Amino acid sequence: MTTLAPSRPSFAASRLSFAGLLRSEWIKFRSLRSTFWSLVMIVGFAALISFLIVSEAMPASDVALPLAMQQDALAQGITQSVTFSQLIAGVLGVLIVTGEYSTGMIRSTMAAAPRRLGAYAAKILVVAVSIFVVGVIASLVSYLAVLPLLADRGIHVTPLDAVVMLGVLRASAYLALVSVFAVGVGMLLRSTAGGLATVSGLLLVLPIVLMMIPAEWAVNVEANMLTSLGADVLGLSSTVEAGEVLELFAKIAAWPAAAVALGGVVLARRDV
Structure with a gap:
């Protein structure tokens, strides 16, 4: 009499789709205590600093x-x-990655996504x-914080004004790119x-060190640092050309693109 060998379970069928990876990453993101407090700080700082800027x-x-x-x-x-x-967003981006390595949860993540890069992209x-989204919300909360001061300063437009909304979207996009840069750095170093x-x-x-160096190369490097490019984004006026905005964001995007690419190489080649 012969016996049938037990069939081996198929892990391929249990692998998460990209939508499943997104849900998984969203659950991890919102369940972290550091996420909640970081987002609260972004919104709170926005309201406070905007009030001080407008009032003073x-x-x-x-x-x-x-x-x-x-x-x-x-x-x-x-x-x-x-x-x-932007520093808070950077800290959060690092913690989202390195927190998994410090707790060992990264092993479960990569077991569910053995190709790894899908989980990284999610x-x-x-x-x-x-x-x-939090950047946009922070700008709207800032508007509510300064609303009582605006009429006395000859300002009667709202964030719903097309030009103002474009400024809000530019600032929020920059903040998001900083967080992506930090995710790439966290994946590259794996150390909080x-x-x-x-x-x-x-x-x-x-950037501060470069500004103290009286050399042309230091000036050029400082002008292309992430924070300097971000300051340029925040200082854009309503008369700026669309081509200038795209060129500026192309320079900004080079930072997170490089960090994400290096982090992806490390993730694909090293053990978790």
Whole structure:
């Protein structure tokens, strides 16, 4: 009498689709305590900094400003907080990756997605979209915070104004790209301390050091640092040409593209 050998389970059928990976990454993203507090800090900083900018840097006036000046003033007033909140977005992007490595959850993630890059892409997409949406929300909350001050400063436009909304979308897109850059750095280094130090150094320390060096090459390098390019985005006026905006964002996107590519190479070649 012969016995049948038990059939081996098929793991191929149990592998997650990309939609499943997105759901998985979204659950992990929203369940982290650091995510909640980081997003709260982005919105809170936005409201506080916008209020300080409008109340201190924009003098009261009985005369309504020209429409273009109103649009630029409001757009910059409610988006300048990105200068500070980009560091929070960077910290969160690093923690989303390195937290999995520190807890060992990354093994479960890669067991469900053995090709690895699908899970990596899902993580990047979840972080980028979430930070972009929070950036838009932060700008709207900032508008509500400064609303009582606007009429006294000759500003009567709202964030629903097309020019102002474009400024909000540009700032939010930049914030999302910073978070993607941080995800790539986190995947490349796999260390919370190393990732946070690298992102903080590139966003804050290195630009300051370069500005202190009296050399042309230092000026050129500093002008193409992520934070300098971000400042250019926040300073764009309503008269800027579309080609200039695209060129600026192409330079900004080069940073997260390089970090994500290097992180992907490390993820594909090293053990988890």
